[in-house]
Amino acid sequence: MPAAQILLVLLLVVATSHALPDLARLRDFSWLKVWVSRWPRDASGAHLPVVLLPLLLVVACLLIQAALAHVMFGLPAFAFGAIVLFYCWGPRDLEADIDAVLKAPDSDRRHAAAQALRPDPAATALPLESAPLVEATFLSALSRRFGVLFWFVVLGPAGALGYRVVQLLARHPAFVAEVDAGRRGLLERTALVLDWAPSHLVALTLALVSEFDAVVRTWRDYHAAHGQGYFTLDLGFLGALARAGVDADVIAGDGYATDVSDPLVELADARRVLRRILVAWIAVIALFVLAGWTR
Numbered sequence: 001m002p003a004a005q006i007l008l009v010l011l012l013v014v015a016t017s018h019a020l021p022d023l024a025r026l027r028d029f030s031w032l033k034v035w036v037s038r039w040p041r042d043a044s045g046a047h048l049p050v051v052l053l054p055l056l057l058v059v060a061c062l063l064i065q066a067a068l069a070h071v072m073f074g075l076p077a078f079a080f081g082a083i084v085l086f087y088c089w090g091p092r093d094l095e096a097d098i099d100a101v102l103k104a105p106d107s108d109r110r111h112a113a114a115q116a117l118r119p120d121p122a123a124t125a126l127p128l129e130s131a132p133l134v135e136a137t138f139l140s141a142l143s144r145r146f147g148v149l150f151w152f153v154v155l156g157p158a159g160a161l162g163y164r165v166v167q168l169l170a171r172h173p174a175f176v177a178e179v180d181a182g183r184r185g186l187l188e189r190t191a192l193v194l195d196w197a198p199s200h201l202v203a204l205t206l207a208l209v210s211e212f213d214a215v216v217r218t219w220r221d222y223h224a225a226h227g228q229g230y231f232t233l234d235l236g237f238l239g240a241l242a243r244a245g246v247d248a249d250v251i252a253g254d255g256y257a258t259d260v261s262d263p264l265v266e267l268a269d270a271r272r273v274l275r276r277i278l279v280a281w282i283a284v285i286a287l288f289v290l291a292g293w294t295r
Helices: 004-018 021-026 030-037 052-068 071-086 096-104 109-119 129-156 157-171 180-210 212-226 238-253 263-294
Strands: none
Touching: 004 021, 004 071, 004 129, 004 263, 021 238, 030 157, 052 071, 052 157, 071 157, 096 109, 096 129, 096 263, 109 129, 129 157, 129 180, 129 238, 129 263, 157 180, 180 212, 180 238, 180 263, 212 238, 238 263
């Protein structure tokens, strides 16, 4: 898709998600569970490579994009892109989930609300502590926003749909149960591969919009401690960088308090930092649009 269309679609989806949160109910992937349950099996009864399912969906989506690209000045392609990006965004609204934790009237309901911030719904309960909350919020932002947006920019609607389907098949309990154990490892590796580039871009943007030195130092120390280098599928660095950036922001007084041990203070600052990252990504896309207009 042209950069101008990408920018307009993104702004429309972000505004719609914020103004009409009830529309999130339309992000229903129950059809995918039916498809997975009916996916062909080999002679042993195991599913044929389920990773072929998102690949087929991506190819079908690419064909639709190509068919719509030159129809009615690209308006159908624009509408198709907006619908697909909105459908793949989330599916839960991150801002609403953060608000539910910050505005909960007591600790029990605050702890219950915090569970919605887990990037993996099947993971163990999330403690109401600063470090786990910040890390979970950033990882959720990666899967709900930035991963979808990155692949939408790269491949258009097909990229967003492919990313979301792989994430669901690899990590959501409702779909994992439908996939035999032998195929889950392949899906998880595929999900990590799709997360690799957007997670590093989020980390780079985090360094630019928060405390640069703290983030870069933590990034370097993390990889030095693990001895794996930067080109691995270990994405644990993002949680470490998120904690470093948010801690530095809080200590610097970027908010109403400076207590890094207060989970609500840290969570509120994490939301501010994630907003800055999203704005920075939108600004970069806007620069590409302006560059295209000035040529």
